[in-house]
Amino acid sequence: MTASRFSGWNSLLLGGLLAALPVAASDLSGPRYHIQGFAAQGLIGSTNNRFFGDSRDSVSTGFSEAGLHGTWQPSDAVRLSGQVLYRRAGESDEEGLRLDYAQADWHFFRAETTQFGLKLGKVKLPYGLYNETRDVPFTRPGILLPQSVYIDNSRDLLLAAPGIFAHGASVQAYGAVDFLLGWVRPDFDSESVEYVFLGNTRPGKLKGTGAIGARLRWDAPTDTTLMLTYADARADYSPGSMDSLAAGKVRFRNLLATVQQRFDTLTLTAEYGEPRGNLSGFGPALPGNSRTVQAFYLQSEWRFHPAWELMLRHDLFYRDKDDKSGRQFQAATGLPSHNMFARDSTLGLRWDATPSLMLRAEYHHVNGTGWLPGPDNPAFFSREQRWNMWLLQAAYRF
């Protein structure tokens, strides 16, 4: 590996992957390289609304995921890792192949049970329990993550961004503690994120200027995990031609609390967040406002057999904490009130047929369209408040 390979994310990652292949198989002295990957295909059917493709009263095959992940350790203290991701999700994600992340991690302090480090590059953003591996089907509690907290509409903002994080971890008698604290330039520049913050896709460009992120995690010896995640992100809007909006500013803050308790084969998880968005300076077409979202889910996973797991979840999402029913929104805009909330009851079944093949089935009953993907359901007035959805997914790993 030469320094020139650091010139771009792609070459860094590809270099790492290619260098790894011929050596890994025969190297007995130490594992410097590791490649792993996955591929998954889903089938989705729904009533009344569409989710990830043409699923209404039909079957959508529009949800596909595949990833190739590589890690290379040029020395004991340095780890390079990255992932190439292929993802398709109906009209909501048509990007296909992309570089998910590529980071260099330097452990500048290493003791037996304590480490401190710095990671930089296009880094994975710490957010709750599942965000950093949200596209790896095996690591999710269901085919879909709870949409209240992990809303797929703003996934681009949450995934990864260029920046730097300091991190540390220590394991002691009182349990294991780890933290991450860093700065990134967040990615607001996508249609769905624009849709979330500006209510529609706009002719101009929303550009992230900076964000700080922090996460503190404590795994207590009682099989309890407690975690707090904080993020504060800012973006500037540059109007396009014929734009009704002025050059405004967006600020987004979120504090997310996580609790997980594990009892033998049962896992109970709850996460609660109040993301707050502020808009200012967009001119009369989009008056300045401040709105607090409320997001919460409670989930139980029960491994009733070594290869089978049952999941039950109740997921609540309110786009405006002070207008949960959406009545004020409806009065002000004339748009249906059910855009402002979503209550989702989910039942899921997972079967690990072999260590590398997983099959899943999932059923959702949803009251509200708060996180319904806009691009799949462009017409506001044809969205219906109550809808059901079933999903099947087959996932393979190597």
Added chain:
Amino acid sequence: MCRAIKWQPNKTKALRPVAHARFPTWQLLLLAFLLTPLAAPAGVIVHPDVEGRSISTANLRNIYTLRQTLWPNRQPIVIFVLPDDHPEHVAFAKEKLGLYPYRLRQTWDRMSFSGMASAPIEIKDENEMRARVRATPGAIGYTSKDTVYDGIKILRLE
């Protein structure tokens, strides 16, 4: 599967407590299922240059959950495992670590796919396990047989 498809949304509240109430019975069944087909309890093996004669359960668990990454002499730990459904792995995870194999896999996936750590190196069978532990400085693994092998050290579990 049938249950998932037949489930009606208005029965949410009825279903949840039922699943939990049944839990202790199922837990016994699960334990029976886990324990019956197993071989003799696994022993912890390490490369001969690893210091000490014994290891605590807490340390072993910290190593296999990727929290302890160095031996006391600061040598990096290299972890070997058998496949998730290998009877010897199931026995080791449950009896020595006190963790179900699926929980170990969750931790490894979370750490490795996010780029924070490497998952343990998975090998096919116990012969290869012994060969790799013998050949890799800092290595740790496990075996079902209590036989003494040249070039491998057995650690007593405290």
